[in-house]
Amino acid sequence: MDAREAALLSLHACQRQGGWSDGALKKQISAAGLDARDAALCTNLCFGVLQNRLLLDFYLSRFSNLPLERMESKVQCILRLGAYQMLFLTKIPHSAAVDSSVELAKRHSRSGRTPGMVNAILRSLERSLDRLPSIPCGDPVQYLSTLYSHPAWLTEELLRTLGSGEAAQALQANNSQPPMTAQVNTLKTDAGTLAARLEEEGVEAEPHPWLENCLILSRTGNLERLSAFREGLFYIQDPASRLAVLAAGLRPGMRVLDACAAPGGKSFAAALDMEGEGEIVSCDLHPHKRKLIANGARRLGLSLISPMTADGREFRPEWEKAFHCVLLDAPCSGLGVIRKKPDIRDKNPEELKQLPRVQLALLENVSRYVRPGGVLLYSTCTVLDRENRQTAETFLSRGREFVPEPFSLPGPAGRAEDGMVTLWPHRHGTDGFFIAKLRRREESL
Numbered sequence: 252m253d254a255r256e257a258a259l260l261s262l263h264a265c266q267r268q269g270g271w272s273d274g275a276l277k278k279q280i281s282a283a284g285l286d287a288r289d290a291a292l293c294t295n296l297c298f299g300v301l302q303n304r305l306l307l308d309f310y311l312s313r314f315s316n317l318p319l320e321r322m323e324s325k326v327q328c329i330l331r332l333g334a335y336q337m338l339f340l341t342k343i344p345h346s347a348a349v350d351s352s353v354e355l356a357k358r359h360s361r362s363g364r365t366p367g368m369v370n371a372i373l374r375s376l377e378r379s380l381d382r383l384p385s386i387p388c389g390d391p392v393q394y395l396s397t398l399y400s401h402p403a404w405l406t407e408e409l410l411r412t413l414g415s416g417e418a419a420q421a422l423q424a425n426n427s428q429p430p431m432t433a434q435v436n437t438l439k440t441d442a443g444t445l446a447a448r449l450e451e452e453g454v455e456a457e458p459h460p461w462l463e464n465c466l467i468l469s470r471t472g473n474l475e476r477l478s479a480f481r482e483g484l485f486y487i488q489d490p491a492s493r494l495a496v497l498a499a500g501l502r503p504g505m506r507v508l509d510a511c512a513a514p515g516g517k518s519f520a521a522a523l524d525m526e527g528e529g530e531i532v533s534c535d536l537h538p539h540k541r542k543l544i545a546n547g548a549r550r551l552g553l554s555l556i557s558p559m560t561a562d563g564r565e566f567r568p569e570w571e572k573a574f575h576c577v578l579l580d581a582p583c584s585g586l587g588v589i590r591k592k593p594d595i596r597d598k599n600p601e602e603l604k605q606l607p608r609v610q611l612a613l614l615e616n617v618s619r620y621v622r623p624g625g626v627l628l629y630s631t632c633t634v635l636d637r638e639n640r641q642t643a644e645t646f647l648s649r650g651r652e653f654v655p656e657p658f659s660l661p662g663p664a665g666r667a668e669d670g671m672v673t674l675w676p677h678r679h680g681t682d683g684f685f686i687a688k689l690r691r692r693e694e695s696l
Contacts, residue, residue, distance in 0.1 A: 252283035258296035262328040272594045300331045301593035302426040305400035307331045313384045314375040325359045333373045349373045404600045424677035425589040433485040435464040461662030462490045483551040488516040491674045491684035495630040496520035498658045503528035505575040510563045510617045513540035515547045522553040534561040563613045570620045581610040583631035587683025614646045627689040639685035656690040
């Protein structure tokens with residue numbers, strides 16, 4: 252199995268079997284035994300097709316007599332792979348893209364006529380690459396939805412929130428390649444020493460332009476092969492998640508609850524801000540994720556973290572008013588991390604409408620664990636206002652114990668005068684993320 256076949260099987264799993272791209276990719280890359288170079292190509296092909304599926308289908312439909320929806324699922328994926336290589340990958344010869352697609356069709360289609368059809372469609376596309384059909388621009392939602400391959404409902408939401416010019420920037424950013432960012436374990440090393448150590452192991456490491464103790468990594472390969480990783484000198488975390496913990500203003504000796512902690516990044520960041528002194532209770536609903544947090548804390552040498560299995564919606568009387576800070580990174584639509592998980596854009600929008608109710612229930616329960624004068628830090632990795640500011644404001648409107656508190660962040664995020672900020676990939680270069688800092692009054696009014 253080569254990189255293209257592994258990408259095909261990953262895409263098919265996503266389309267027909269309900270798989271998610273990251274899990275499907277890992278499974279196929281492992282099954283195929285791909286080396287680092289072919290694994291990178293497989294990932295590029297799979298993510299590239301998922302990021303541009305609507306645009307690829309628009310062009311392919313112009314050169315096919317048979318509607319794409321009437322084709323076998325694998326044949327659809329094969330055509331998209333071929334078209335993606337011709338339209339987006341300049342280093343792959345068009346002939347190689349067509350020939351490899353025809354070979355895949357021979358191995359994975361049920362009809363003997365399919366390879367010829369695949370060849371004809373892709374050859375027609377190849378002949379028209381310098382005069383591709385224009386996308387109709389009369390309806391801005393449909394135009395941007397097709398151009399950037401986002402569902403119409405999400406495109407419409409971004410247009411309403413950002414306006415046409417900035418919405419296009421946001422959609423384009425969602426299809427970009429995010430940098431890999433490493434947070435330095437400052438209890439063990441510093442950024443300069445870690446960068447030098449990583450470069451000795453063949454990894455390119457550059458300081459983040461505005462976030463202290465953060466490195467941008469490239470040419471990492473498998474992280475687990477790096478001795479610096481195994482020794483717990485860093486962990487991978489987007490700057491947006493790191494900023495959420497910075498906003499909390501944690502200090503050594505505090506008692507902190509991370510209510511929805513997996514995979515543990517915010518607990519790790521909190522431990523560093525607390526300089527390894529205090530207590531962090533890191534909870535997740537699923538037992539296997541508790542083990543994930545425990546393994547990460549052990550690798551980093553963060554003994555103040557106590558992982559446990561707990562449901563954030565169920566009240567625990569022993570925790571009432573027991574924590575200086577409660578971190579709630581609530582379950583959400585995840586639409587702020589489309590760069591990393593491109594198939595998230597295909598979630599059912601009707602199902603997502605139920606999330607604010609879940610988020611509000613979590614907020615109301617875990618807020619009871621904050622001691623007077625303490626902080627409730629609410630965050631999500633989405634950009635939808637109904638899951639973010641609207642949820643936070645609804646929570647605040649139901650009682651008078653909590654008030655929003657202004658905070659300052661480094662870099663372009665700046666100061667949140669009203670205690671809330673939304674981070675955007677196209678504005679801040681981070682994941683799409685929401686942060687609200689809510690302070691519990693010293694005395695109830």
